[in-house]
Amino acid sequence: MKSDELINDNALRTLKARYLRRDSSGKIIETPREMFARVALHIASAHRAYEDESSVARYADEFEHVMSAGILLPNSPTLMNAGLPNGMLSACFVLPVGDSIDEIFESVKDAAMIQKAGGGTGFSFDRLRPTGDYISSSGGKTSGPISFWRVFSEATRAIQQGANRRGANMGMMSVEHPDILKFITSKARAGEFENFNISIKIPRRFMESLRSNPDGPHVVINPRTGAGFHLPRSLDVPSYELADLAPAGNAPKSPVLTVQDVWRMIVNDAWATGEPGLCFIDRVNEDNPTPHLGAIEATNPCGEQPLLDWEACNLASIDVAKFVQGGGLDEQALARTIRLGVVMLDDVIDVNNYVVAEIDRVCRGNRKIGLGYMGVADAMMELGVKYDSDEGLAFADRLGALLKENALAAGEELAKVRGSFPNWSGSTWDTHHGRAMRNAALTTIAPTGTLSILAGCSGGIEPPFALAFYRHILGGQEMLEVNAPFAKYARANGIWNDELIDKLSAGRSLREIPGISDDAKRLFVTAFDVSFEWHVRMQAAFQKHVDGAISKTINLPQWASPADVESAFNLAYDLGCKGVTVYRDQCRMGQPMALEQARALCPQCRRPVAAPAGCARCPYCGCPLCG
Missing domain, CATH: 3.20.70.20 (Anaerobic Ribonucleotide-triphosphate Reductase Large Chain)
Structure with missing residues (x-):
């Protein structure tokens, strides 16, 4: 199947708006297939330094496939800038x-x-x-x-x-x-x-x-x-x-x-x-792998990547939902993709232009990468696993273990061929683990706002904001979007009808709608259906397996009290989270926003918002709107 045929309308619209190359007049001059080929070939060119020329074509084909199918996607700067003059690929x-x-x-x-x-x-x-x-x-x-x-x-x-x-x-x-x-x-x-x-x-x-x-x-x-x-x-x-x-x-x-x-x-x-x-x-x-180089004092804009001064990180995310096959999770295929993702991100370091000389020195010395997941909630729905349950936490624990185990195995294997990261001596890989490792850190969980649109899945490890909503598009038109696992279930169980979709798209929770089975109400939850305790526990379940941190919003209902926020903060600390962000429903709704300013869409709730000036948060759902 050609890459273009794997892109749905929403992904295509996003690619045209933000990713595809344009000429000096603003005209788009590449197709999605050409974009993925451009990015894949540029990343794979790193293999010339370690293997023969045939490896470049082989890895370019693999990278193009997983990207065009929405299985594994690197962070936005890589998609935008790879293969362009002086392309900076880190996020x-x-x-x-x-x-x-x-x-x-x-x-x-x-x-x-x-x-x-x-x-x-x-x-x-x-x-x-x-x-x-x-x-x-x-x-x-x-x-x-x-x-x-x-x-x-x-x-x-x-x-x-x-x-x-x-x-x-x-x-x-x-x-x-x-x-x-x-x-x-x-x-x-x-x-x-x-x-x-x-x-x-x-x-x-x-x-x-x-x-x-x-x-x-x-x-x-x-x-x-x-x-x-x-x-x-x-x-x-x-x-x-x-x-x-x-x-x-x-x-x-x-x-x-x-x-x-x-x-x-x-x-x-x-x-x-x-x-x-x-x-x-x-x-x-x-979890600082290089304490001999200094303490970590800050993170990236969404908080999922703690870094040293002058350090950068390349991120990529795997859509877990695409590995649900025959009622189960294809762990072998997922493991292979995790290992491929580590290779891809290590290659990105070699072909990256870090813009600032000191950043280039530190990044090539530590070679940190951040591979993570998206589509986790969709995968749970497909498998019949309730997000806010012990079963959901066990599934998260297993996913996290798979990510850690296979990322480390790939990093160790790369070290045998390419060498450990230059600052390995004195790092915890040297002093605590005694293990060769290509990258000082390998895993993180990013919010994947626009990447999840390209992949057609739920963002990061978050539950969906809504099961159905209307996307606002050019010309004042609206297009209905329905969560894919829920749409599949609703049609298979004979509950799909216009009245149901109208209620969901108007903001009703499935739990509030009569005639829906209790099992469905518990399975198809949205961000504000989940109590803050389960949000925090889900974050903590992944955190124990992740080198970096977790970008996650702890959603609270509008009627939540400051005591609930305090409880969420304390629970996050007690469970070993590295950070915590809460968002109470509509707590920013008082901030003025004229309709003519609504030129962007929130990647989670898909409502129109003012084009973000940087790291604002959606006033409806609290999703980070970072670039």
């Missing part, structure tokens, strides 16, 4: 933000180069001295991290990534930074830092204090001097400076914020707006 980067004007603006410049080429960037602002701190070179006072963060945001706003993507960012700050109150509340006002997702880095000692001594004073630390301070309750959050804080070594003269006060501020803002998320930074660094 996610982390850049350092040092505490000097030179370092800050060098990072702004590097971020601009990355975003111009289609990548997303993550930053930690911990090293920046707090607002009002001393500047020796001028004798003045610094304006603080938030003001410099705004420079990054405005630079991103100004950069149009080709014709297809806008810049996406992650901003992170430790809960122990003196400006943390400003950071927590930074996105409370609509339109502020809209091209950033934000997360608070929570060290283990904070969680231990929260549980053992919640009423103890919260201590923040000046990164320039190491001095500790308390946060007076009387602080005016937008305007406070370092001089307004109370030295931690003295008994406070006025009431100060407790650990629990700061925690509740985080919880309440997450309940109100969906941000900030949490990053359990010590849990992240437990």
Whole structure:
């Protein structure tokens, strides 16, 4: 079957809008089949350095097949840029933000180069001295991290990534930074830092204090001097400076914020707006494969890829649903595809143009890749496995184990032929495992927004947002879309009719509709049918097998309370998740959005949204709209 024949209408529309090459006048000049051939041949050309010329054609054929069939797809920059002059193929980067004007603006410049080429960037602002701190070179006072963060945001706003993507960012700050109150509340006002997702880095000692001594004073630390301070309750959050804080070594003269006060501020803002998320930074660094090179301080924009400074990662995702055969999961075929995916992503490193010299050095030294899944919920439906059940968790556990086992086997096999990653000596692969490995890290679970549209499956490990909905298309037309496993079931069981589809597309849950069997209601669940406990447990089930992290939204109903958000955060910490993001239904619906701005579609709920300026979230479902 030709590649073009495997593309459905929605995938074709997405390819035309974002991926297919255009000439200088904007006219599309390649077909989907030609695009997949372009990408496959460019990636496979890496084999010339290790094998004979025939291997290039052989792997190009394999790569083209799995991509065109929607079985295995690399991240969007690879599809867009492979085979083009100076093509940058990575999706996610982390850049350092040092505490000097030179370092800050060098990072702004590097971020601009990355975003111009289609990548997303993550930053930690911990090293920046707090607002009002001393500047020796001028004798003045610094304006603080938030003001410099705004420079990054405005630079991103100004950069149009080709014709297809806008810049996406992650901003992170430790809960122990003196400006943390400003950071927590930074996105409370609509339109502020809209091209950033934000997360608070929570060290283990904070969680231990929260549980053992919640009423103890919260201590923040000046990164320039190491001095500790308390946060007076009387602080005016937008305007406070370092001089307004109370030295931690003295008994406070006025009431100060407790650990629990700061925690509740985080919880309440997450309940109100969906941000900030949490990053359990010590849990992240437990899995840092190269601690001898430094600690991990930030992640990519959607949080699934923790990276060192100057590091990037190439991602790809496998549609699990395509391996459901004869009422079971074809584990052998899935294992082969996992191993092929590792080869593909390792090849991408060799043919990549990393734009910035230091990024090229670090990436080729560590060779991190991020292979993961999409279509997990669809596969469960096809197999009759309930998402929010112990059976669902067991299925996730098995999928995660297959991913880990086969990715590691492929990485070890590649190391025998191509050598271990150059920074292997001193890494945990050397000191803890004693195992040759081509890539310092191999697996992650990405959100797969547009990739899941190309593959025609559910995104990442998420349940679908809706079983039926109307996609808004050009000319004001609407096109009905129905979740494929549900449509198959409904027709086979005689419940398919216009009335049912009208109710589902109007936002009704299958659980609310009479005449549907209890088994069907339990099987065909959507994001808001699933309680936050099961969302978190599903994330944790995959996390124990994954090198990186998991991009997942913990959906909550509109009537959920801040206590529910707090419970979700605590459960994620207890189950070993590396981070957690919640989204309460319609918590951002108050943000204005004119109809004429609705020029993009949310990849999960498919509702029209303003064309994202970066890492906004869909106001309907909370899905990341990163580029």
